[in-house]
Amino acid sequence: MSGIRPTGFLHLGNYFGALRNYVKMQESYTCFFMVADLHSLTTHPDTKELKAHVHRVLAENIASGLDPDKAALYCQSHVPETTELYLYLNMLAYKGELEKTTTFKEKARLQPDNMNAGLLTYPVLQTADIIIHRASLVPVGKDQEQHLEMARNFVNRFNHRYGEVFPEPMAFNFGEELVKVPSLDGTGKMSKSENQHATLYLADSDEMIRKKIMKAQTDSGPTEPGTPKPAYIENLFLLMKLVSGADVLESFEQAYQECRIRYGDMKKQLAEDMIAFIGPIREKAEAIRNDHSYLRQVMEKGAEKARASSGATMKLVREHMGLNYY
Numbered sequence: 001m002s003g004i005r006p007t008g009f010l011h012l013g014n015y016f017g018a019l020r021n022y023v024k025m026q027e028s029y030t031c032f033f034m035v036a037d038l039h040s041l042t043t044h045p046d047t048k049e050l051k052a053h054v055h056r057v058l059a060e061n062i063a064s065g066l067d068p069d070k071a072a073l074y075c076q077s078h079v080p081e082t083t084e085l086y087l088y089l090n091m092l093a094y095k096g097e098l099e100k101t102t103t104f105k106e107k108a109r110l111q112p113d114n115m116n117a118g119l120l121t122y123p124v125l126q127t128a129d130i131i132i133h134r135a136s137l138v139p140v141g142k143d144q145e146q147h148l149e150m151a152r153n154f155v156n157r158f159n160h161r162y163g164e165v166f167p168e169p170m171a172f173n174f175g176e177e178l179v180k181v182p183s184l185d186g187t188g189k190m191s192k193s194e195n196q197h198a199t200l201y202l203a204d205s206d207e208m209i210r211k212k213i214m215k216a217q218t219d220s221g222p223t224e225p226g227t228p229k230p231a232y233i234e235n236l237f238l239l240m241k242l243v244s245g246a247d248v249l250e251s252f253e254q255a256y257q258e259c260r261i262r263y264g265d266m267k268k269q270l271a272e273d274m275i276a277f278i279g280p281i282r283e284k285a286e287a288i289r290n291d292h293s294y295l296r297q298v299m300e301k302g303a304e305k306a307r308a309s310s311g312a313t314m315k316l317v318r319e320h321m322g323l324n325y326y
């Protein structure tokens, strides 16, 4: 089970860091992938753009390989059982631990005028998302580790008080290191919030991709064999490794080692390979985004699967909690 916040455009980092993991998981596990529209209300109370964002995130995920026939792909608000469980879990979550959460402290700093209770209990809702399916594997990045640790605490408190209902959820990736996709400016990784010109989005036009890559920093190249690559050059090689053929990568590697590399040529090649990679995803996503009846079908089918699983869990929860009076 995992959740995706509908607050923007998916980029290459999301694709290689998260999505590709989901696509692999859907082949061998029962999967629930959810658009976290309720979570987005904690930071984005203005809902004018919400529908468009939900449609975009669904379309981009499907275009990248998520299959609504294999996994349950649904919207959080379509599964009201989640909010019921969230309420019960709130009675097992303490103010002190919630206030200590890193993401809460960060958001309190970013939006001091809107430190709402939803923000404080964000990890409780996230726990409800996961355990409503009694899920144990949660493909997420490092930034979500603390939320998962809190989820395990809430689960253990529930099980201890009311009886064993939930397994402990664990962060999951496919055995390999999560791929970090470097940004084009040589600092850090691609990110929604930081330097947008150094991030490649799945919705970028061919021209935009070319422009961003051609603007990436380079220098006049090494003059002595064995010179280590500066970070901004290493990043170009890393990106090339993700989207170019092994032979192409090898030929530029060799050119670098032999001090005859021309970064202009390398960036041109990288741009064309990137376009060949992103272009088809972008076009597929756009077609899906414009097909409202298909999107509706996807959401309905996803909600149906998610509600079947959630309904069964809530029955168990109410019984264990003693909320059955007949």
Ligand code: TRP
Residues within 6 Å of the ligand: 001, 002, 003, 004, 005, 036, 039, 125, 126, 129, 130, 138, 140, 144
């Ligand atoms: N908090 C996650 C994020 O910021 C999104 C999320 C919501 C989530 N519910 C979840 C992730 C359940 C995993 C499981 O990206």
